[in-house]
Amino acid sequence: xxxxxxxxxxxxxxxxxxxxxxxxxxxxxxxxxxxxxxxxxxxxxxxxxxxxxxxxxxxxxxxxxxxxxxxxxxxxxxxxxxxxxxxxxxxxxxxxxxxxxxxxxxxxxxxxxxxxxxxxxxxxxxxxxxxxxxxxxxxxxxxxxxxxxxxxxxxxxxxxxxxxxxxxxxxxxxxxxxxxxxxxxxxxxxxxxxxxxxxxxxxxxxxxxxxxxxxxxxxxxxxxxxxxxxxxxxxxxxxxxxxxxxxxxxxxxxxxxxxxxxxxxxxxxxxxxxx
Amino acid sequence: xxxxxxxxxxxxxxxxxxxxxxxxxxxxxxxxxxxxxxxxxxxxxxxxxxxxxxxxxxxxxxxxxxxxxxxxxxxxxxxxxxxxxxxxxxxxxxxxxxxxxxxxxxxxxxxxxxxxxxxxxxxxxxxxxxxxxxxxxxxxxxxxxxxxxxxxxxxxxxxxxxxxxxxxxxxxxxxxxxxxxxxxxxxxxxxxxxxxxxxxxxxxxxxxxxxxxxxxxxxxxxxxxxxxxxxxxxxxxxxxxxxxxxxxxxxxxxxxxxxxxxxxxxxxxxxxxxxxxxxxxxxxxxx
Numbered sequence: 001x002x003x004x005x006x007x008x009x010x011x012x013x014x015x016x017x018x019x020x021x022x023x024x025x026x027x028x029x030x031x032x033x034x035x036x037x038x039x040x041x042x043x044x045x046x047x048x049x050x051x052x053x054x055x056x057x058x059x060x061x062x063x064x065x066x067x068x069x070x071x072x073x074x075x076x077x078x079x080x081x082x083x084x085x086x087x088x089x090x091x092x093x094x095x096x097x098x099x100x101x102x103x104x105x106x107x108x109x110x111x112x113x114x115x116x117x118x119x120x121x122x123x124x125x126x127x128x129x130x131x132x133x134x135x136x137x138x139x140x141x142x143x144x145x146x147x148x149x150x151x152x153x154x155x156x157x158x159x160x161x162x163x164x165x166x167x168x169x170x171x172x173x174x175x176x177x178x179x180x181x182x183x184x185x186x187x188x189x190x191x192x193x194x195x196x197x198x199x200x201x202x203x204x205x206x207x208x209x210x211x212x213x214x215x216x217x218x219x220x221x222x223x224x225x226x227x228x229x230x231x232x233x234x235x236x237x238x239x240x241x242x243x244x245x246x247x248x249x250x251x252x253x254x255x256x257x258x259x260x261x262x263x264x265x266x267x268x269x270x271x272x273x274x275x
Numbered sequence: 276x277x278x279x280x281x282x283x284x285x286x287x288x289x290x291x292x293x294x295x296x297x298x299x300x301x302x303x304x305x306x307x308x309x310x311x312x313x314x315x316x317x318x319x320x321x322x323x324x325x326x327x328x329x330x331x332x333x334x335x336x337x338x339x340x341x342x343x344x345x346x347x348x349x350x351x352x353x354x355x356x357x358x359x360x361x362x363x364x365x366x367x368x369x370x371x372x373x374x375x376x377x378x379x380x381x382x383x384x385x386x387x388x389x390x391x392x393x394x395x396x397x398x399x400x401x402x403x404x405x406x407x408x409x410x411x412x413x414x415x416x417x418x419x420x421x422x423x424x425x426x427x428x429x430x431x432x433x434x435x436x437x438x439x440x441x442x443x444x445x446x447x448x449x450x451x452x453x454x455x456x457x458x459x460x461x462x463x464x465x466x467x468x469x470x471x472x473x474x475x476x477x478x479x480x481x482x483x484x485x486x487x488x489x490x491x492x493x494x495x496x497x498x499x500x501x502x503x504x505x506x507x508x509x510x511x512x513x514x515x516x517x518x519x520x521x522x523x524x525x526x527x528x529x530x531x532x533x534x535x536x537x538x539x540x541x542x543x544x545x546x547x548x549x550x551x552x553x554x555x556x557x558x559x560x561x562x
Contacts, residue, residue, distance in 0.1 A: 120305060147296045206389035
């Protein structure tokens with residue numbers, strides 16, 4: 001019995017320690033955003049509220065068109081997410097509920113592409129985007145993402161559990177294919193759509209390597225790109241301003257997380273537990 | 276008649292939007308870069324070069340350096356992170372634990388910070404002169420180490436940062452695996468006189484195996500594709516000591532515009548990922 005008490009203390013200690021480590025960078029950077037560049041490095045200021053938040057934001061917004069950059073990030077992530085939900089649920093539905101010629105061929109091809117790391121397609125995509133004259137536009141980030149097969153598999157998996165009898169009886173009642181899909185099947189798919197939506201949004205929000213390759217002008221940059229450019233060698237980096245930017249970049253994701261906590265965690269995990 | 280035709284066409288209409296994007300932005304680029312592996316691409320045309328690109332990559336000391344760096348970090352970071360995730364998950368799974376939901380949420384949070392922001396924050400933490408870590412170490416020691424100027428220390432910084440960001444995510448994956456293990460098994464084990472430690476090895480670990488291997492595959496693939504962290508945190512330095520495979524590919528492709536070499540390198544990466552994934556999946560089936 002005594003033994004159990006001690007091991008419980010160890011467990012609590014370990015978990016609380018892990019929580020502190022997990023939270024430390026968040027809290028530290030929130031404070032850092034209110035400090036001047038020299039204060040940031042001083043221990044004395046680490047957990048004291050400074051008075052330079054406005055000044056730091058001022059510096060950030062003179063160096064970059066930061067609201068424009070924020071809008072770019074939001075636009076790209078939002079359009080991408082909506083597109084993925086429409087395109088992938090349509091394709092997933094066909095694979096779950098229809099028989100057609102070439103079904104297994106397409107399915108096999110899609111499956112194979114899951115094992116190809118993105119690095120393989122970067123150069124051809126860059127050449128393609130160049131010939132479409134889409135380099136340095138929002139669309140160069142949004143469109144290639146629609147080729148990801150992950151969402152199709154996720155939606156197919158979920159549509160499979162929808163009872164065929166319901167679809168058949170609706171068809172006997174004279175309902176059309178698209179009416180059944182949009183009005184009868186899709187409304188029951190809310191949890192799956194939420195998961196896929198959150199995963200897509202967060203992934204696109206943090207997308208870095210591809211925007212680094214295709215975006216070249218300041219007013220096209222997304223938030224991660226702005227932040228990465230502020231710390232490039234050659235710039236005199238103002239870390240207070242960088243931290244304000246980091247908090248701006250965190251805000252939408254954090255808000256989603258706090259509102260949809262359970263869905264959010266499930267969504268992020270759906271990327272891992274696709275099997 | 277019309278209805279029958281409709282039935283034939285409808286599924287294609289459903290997959291058409293996806294299929295177009297897949298063909299244009301996935302299938303075509305995959306084939307394109309495969310051809311590029313064996314050629315020199317200039318002025319929008321290919322010149323066949325046989326295996327020259329592969330020979331170049333495999334004889335490039337920098338490529339092997341990048342391979343070595345990536346694998347050293349993978350071999351240390353993945354086991355450490357997986358171990359931490361399993362321990363945290365087992366602790367969090369305690370039925371009588373107070374504040375379980377809150378702690379689970381906090382431990383998951385690091386994944387919310389985007390990869391660029393956290394790389395920058397960790398680069399400030401590990402700054403030699405007055406970073407948080409060295410300031411802390413100076414309480415006990417005369418001085419902190421020059422994190423960014425020593426190869427293995429720079430690797431350590433990368434691994435610490437990555438472990439910070441991904442352990443919580445993996446913990447929640449493990450937790451979902453733990454919750455699928457039936458309570459009856461634990462009860463039976465404890466009736467047979469198994470203590471907590473024995474229960475862990477005979478009930479928890481076997482029950483977790485599938486999820487565990489899956490999480491490991493995910494982490495290994497992620498480590499093999501490491502880019503943002505070394506690019507921003509250590510800038511590949513000191514003297515390429517933290518240069519990763521994908522950073523090497525990025526530099527070949529988009530800094531020296533050597534498309535053929537970069538494509539050949541990326542297909543070598545495909546091969547590595549395929550072999551490692553196959554090995555790990557094989558390990559799940561053997562019992």
